Amino acid sequence: xxxxxxxxxxxxxxxxxxxxxxxxxxxxxxxxxxxxxxxxxxxxxxxxxxxxxxxxxxxxxxxxxxxxxxxxxxxxxxxxxxxxxxxxxxxxxxxxxxxxxxxxxxxxxxxxxxxxxxxxxxxxxxxxxxxxxxxxxxxxxxxxxxxxxxxxxxxxxxxxxxxxxxxxxxxxxxxxxxxxxxxxxxxxxxxxxxxxxxxxxxxxxxxxxxxxxxxxxxxxxxxxxxxxxxxxxxxxxxxxxxxxxxxxxxxxxxxxxxxxxxxxxxxxxxxxxxxxxxxxxxxxxxxxxxxxxxxxxxxxxxxxxxxxxxxxxxxxxxxxxxxxxxxxxxxxxxxxxxxxxxxxxxxxxxxxxxxxxxxxxxxxxxxxxx
Ligand SMILES: C[S@@+](CC[C@H](N)C(=O)[O-])C[C@H]1O[C@@H](n2cnc3c(N)ncnc32)[C@H](O)[C@@H]1O
Numbered sequence: 494x495x496x497x498x499x500x501x502x503x504x505x506x507x508x509x510x511x512x513x514x515x516x517x518x519x520x521x522x523x524x525x526x527x528x529x530x531x532x533x534x535x536x537x538x539x540x541x542x543x544x545x546x547x548x549x550x551x552x553x554x555x556x557x558x559x560x561x562x563x564x565x566x567x568x569x570x571x572x573x574x575x576x577x578x579x580x581x582x583x584x585x586x587x588x589x590x591x592x593x594x595x596x597x598x599x600x601x602x603x604x605x606x607x608x609x610x611x612x613x614x615x616x617x618x619x620x621x622x623x624x625x626x627x628x629x630x631x632x633x634x635x636x637x638x639x640x641x642x643x644x645x646x647x648x649x650x651x652x653x654x655x656x657x658x659x660x661x662x663x664x665x666x667x668x669x670x671x672x673x674x675x676x677x678x679x680x681x682x683x684x685x686x687x688x689x690x691x692x693x694x695x696x697x698x699x700x701x702x703x704x705x706x707x708x709x710x711x712x713x714x715x716x717x718x719x720x721x722x723x724x725x726x727x728x729x730x731x732x733x734x735x736x737x738x739x740x741x742x743x744x745x746x747x748x749x750x751x752x753x754x755x756x757x758x759x760x761x762x763x764x765x766x767x768x769x770x771x772x773x774x775x776x777x778x779x780x781x782x783x784x785x786x787x788x789x790x791x792x793x794x795x796x797x798x799x800x801x802x803x804x805x806x807x808x809x810x811x812x813x814x815x816x817x818x819x820x821x822x823x824x825x826x827x828x829x830x831x832x833x834x835x836x837x838x839x840x841x842x843x844x845x846x847x848x849x850x851x852x853x854x855x856x857x858x859x860x861x862x863x
Contacts, residue, residue, distance in 0.1 A: 503529045507540060516550045523553045527560030538569055545577055551585070558586050562593045588759075595759035602671070602764050605629050607818045611830060611840050611860040615850045618822040618843035619657070621863075622664035625841065630668045631817035632838075634808045634829055636678040636800060640696055651694075655701055661822055662709040668820065672758035672765045674812045675711055677702060678719070678800070680749035699750040711754035717784045719749045719804065725790050751786070751808075769814045781807065795852050796826035805832030813838060827853030 503526070510522040523544075530537040537560065545557045558577060564570040578586065607629055614621035638646040640654050648654035665675055679699045686693040703713065729743040755762075791801035805828060813819055820841040821829040826849060830840035834857065842857065844850050854860070 498532055500533065503533060503536065516552055519550060519553045520556055523556035524559070527556060527563070530560055530564050534564065534567065538564075538567075538573070542573060545573075546580060551583070554581070555585060555589065558589060562590065565593075591759040600760075602760070602768065604670075604768055607631075607816075608839060608841070608861075611834065611857050612842070613824075613827075613830075613850065613853055613857065613860050613862050614841065614843045615845075615847070615863055616843075617661075617845055619660040619664055621843050622661070622668055622822065624863075625668045625820075627667050628670045629818060630665075630820045630841065631670055631673055632809070632813040632819040633665055633669055633673075633675040633822065634678075634805070634812075634819065635676075635821045635823050636798065636825070637698070637702070637823055639680075639682045639798065640698065641684055642682045651696060655705060658702070659705050659709065662705055662711075665820075665822060666709045666711065666756060669756045670765075671756060672760065672762060673756055674714070675706070675754050675756065676808055676812060677706070677752045677754075678749055678804075679752065680746070699752060702752060706752070706754045710757050712757060713752075714755050715753040715784060717751035717753060717786055719751055720785055720787045721747045721749075721790050723747050751804075753812075772814055778810070781811075791828070793826055796849060799826045800828040800832075802828065802832050802835075805829045806836065809833060809836050809838060824853055825849055827856045830857050 506522050506526055506529075510519060510526070513519055513522070526537060526540060541557045541560060545554055545561075548554075558574075561570050561574045561577065565574055574590075578590075605626065605628055608625075614624065637658060638654075640646065640651060641648055646654075648657065662675075669675060679702055681695055681697045681699065683693050683695045699716075707713070723745055726745050726747050728745060730745050733742050758764075786804070786807060788801055788803050788807075791799050793799045809819065809832060815837045816839065818839045818841060819829070819833045820843070821827075822843045824830060824842035824844040827840075827842050827844075830842040830853065833840035840857065842853050844853060854862070
């Protein structure tokens with residue numbers, strides 16, 4: 494009926510709108526009513542003005558807001574839009590507005606020139622990343638330092654650790670291209686007790702990373718759970734198995750989080766994908782259909798917390814294309830860089846520790862340095 498030009502149909506839609514109680518029906522009708530704005534601008538305007546502030550169902554409000562946006566060149570609709578924005582201060586409407594104007598202004602997504610060769614940057618990545626031009630990285634994958642749990646880390650407090658992570662992520666936001674993904678592998682950690690009479694502290698790092706990432710301008714897309722074989726992780730359950738004392742239960746932690754976020758963009762992901770329209774799509778490979786990935790951890794003589802090639806390969810396959818420039822801001826042994834080269838990507842590897850830098854240089858050939 495939304496396509497009809499008949500005023501009786503329009504009146505009927507309004508009648509049904511008030512008669513129906515289901516949100517989905519109201520939403521569909523609100524959408525159809527919006528289409529009449531081309532012919533009956535005044536009637537639609539007054540209807541929306543009456544209904545939109547009733548705080549009934551947000552799904553319905555969004556449909557009215559959509560109509561307001563499509564008629565915003567009319568001064569009354571523009572004023573109504575401002576009123577609605579101030580009234581609701583709602584993030585969905587905020588995003589709708591940005592998308593609407595981006596599309597209306599027909600902004601083309603341009604791809605800046607990329608670096609052509611693997612690059613190794615030595616030092617604090619919050620500083621070294623400044624050498625990278627804005628918007629020239631296609632994918633970021635990293636595993637953050639695990640607060641003070643490993644021998645290579647020394648932060649004076651957990652807040653200091655989070656502050657340092659924020660500084661690096663702000664740079665990540667700058668260098669990542671619009672609409673592309675940042676993926677971070679983190680898991681809760683526990684620090685050593687200062688003595689038997691004190692309790693150890695367990696930090697749910699991944700929860701805090703959500704805030705740092707969103708404050709930096711990224712938005713949440715997915716959480717992938719990396720599942721490791723139980724014999725490969727530290728045994729925490731032993732005590733309970735001996736005593737079966739309630740409250741002393743400590744399960745073995747066989748999972749880590751792979752946090753998937755996207756850099757804010759005022760367009761759909763399709764626009765990013767369109768830039769690769771000539772790339773061949775492989776349809777006969779194995780696909781992880783769920784967000785649980787079973788992958789054994791990897792070990793290394795030099796670095797105590799390395800990525801397995803399998804984990805890197807999956808991230809590279811699902812979140813980047815051939816010839817993309819991919820960044821690891823805490824590169825450690827350079828495992829991600831190695832996987833990137835093996836899959837025809839160009840890695841940027843940042844690392845603060847001189848020994849690990851030398852190790853990366855051994856593993857990655859033909860690179861630019863600093
Ligand atoms: C969890 S490890 C990463 C291991 C890596 N995924 C691998 O496969 O080898 C974190 C690394 O970040 C490095 N690091 C810590 N803070 C850093 C900073 N601000 N800038 C650059 N590297 C840093 C540490 O030296 C450590 O090697």
